[in-house]
Amino acid sequence: MKLIHLIEQLPKSELHLHIEGTLEPELMWALAEKHKVSLPYESVEAIKEAYQFDSLQSFLDLYYQGADVLRDEDDFYQLMRQYLQHCKADNIVHTEIMFDPQTHTARGVGFDIFMPGFQRAIEEARREWGISVYLIMSFLRHLSEPEAIETLNQARAYYPLITAVGLDSSEKGNPPEKFIKVFAAARALGFKCVAHAGEEGPADYIWQALDLLKIDRLDHGVRASDDQALMARLRDENMALTVCPQSNIKLCVFDNMQHHNILQLLEDGLCVTVNSDDPSYFGGYLNDNYRALMTHLGMDESALVQLVKNSFMGSFLPAEEKNKWLRCIDSLLSNAA
Numbered sequence: 001m002k003l004i005h006l007i008e009q010l011p012k013s014e015l016h017l018h019i020e021g022t023l024e025p026e027l028m029w030a031l032a033e034k035h036k037v038s039l040p041y042e043s044v045e046a047i048k049e050a051y052q053f054d055s056l057q058s059f060l061d062l063y064y065q066g067a068d069v070l071r072d073e074d075d076f077y078q079l080m081r082q083y084l085q086h087c088k089a090d091n092i093v094h095t096e097i098m099f100d101p102q103t104h105t106a107r108g109v110g111f112d113i114f115m116p117g118f119q120r121a122i123e124e125a126r127r128e129w130g131i132s133v134y135l136i137m138s139f140l141r142h143l144s145e146p147e148a149i150e151t152l153n154q155a156r157a158y159y160p161l162i163t164a165v166g167l168d169s170s171e172k173g174n175p176p177e178k179f180i181k182v183f184a185a186a187r188a189l190g191f192k193c194v195a196h197a198g199e200e201g202p203a204d205y206i207w208q209a210l211d212l213l214k215i216d217r218l219d220h221g222v223r224a225s226d227d228q229a230l231m232a233r234l235r236d237e238n239m240a241l242t243v244c245p246q247s248n249i250k251l252c253v254f255d256n257m258q259h260h261n262i263l264q265l266l267e268d269g270l271c272v273t274v275n276s277d278d279p280s281y282f283g284g285y286l287n288d289n290y291r292a293l294m295t296h297l298g299m300d301e302s303a304l305v306q307l308v309k310n311s312f313m314g315s316f317l318p319a320e321e322k323n324k325w326l327r328c329i330d331s332l333l334s335n336a337a
Ligand SMILES: Nc1ncnc2[nH]cnc12
Pocket: 018, 021, 056, 063, 168, 169, 170, 171, 196, 199, 247, 277, 278
């Protein structure tokens, strides 16, 4: 089978996706009209044209502003429903989705509004399409640790719906060590832990995420290649990295896709995965990211298969589910041969 078809046909898992980053300009526009929110754009086209970034912060400023149109339960339902429709289209059978409670609670939109909206769309996707979904509650690192602790407490009624906690937003100047207590508390409650580190920030932040936050998975982590001792540690621990190629180009982490280090990290033996991060803002959902690696980095079939298998191995699915999908991939490949 041709590589381009294999990308589409393989069952895949996505492990790094911010639900607020799937807000398409059309939905943003419609919700702004619905709630009489004034947007600093004249049209849907103008929103799309504004998506030019030179750093993580230049993106985050627009991303938080865009999220302001999300006001009621049905808005969060629609947001989640649209992303899960993309999952169906891209043959994503399992996804672990981050959400940023503080982006909403700061505006008076509480857990009792967004969680039921997410939950309704998730249940539908499970029933209609058999997609499994885990949720990752992310703390905003530009805010304080007491605010993260308050968020963890506010979420209490929804703990059964949440698998992991995460750490995102402005990385530089907000090191993982700022959040030791809240991650320890989350771990004691039984949550898995992930954190963005080594996206724009230095390799030292990855060490901190491993040693101080005791993460189970690393979001981005591309700066690990600056530090050979760290590379060995990640390899030895079989730590999964959720790399987001198109995001890294849009946010100028690499100058262009030809210079991205994802396939080098894979060749160096790390458990690398491919993800879309904020697809509405970065111009591509999951399969677009795989296609970019094929077109610009010469990804071959064996790299593709390893990346897709890693997406299950690095997930928080139980071992029997992971094995089921790995067998499914092998049988699809042997039938295609
Ligand atoms: N790429 C990214 N890095 C940090 N925080 C984010 N929030 C949404 N996308 C993010």
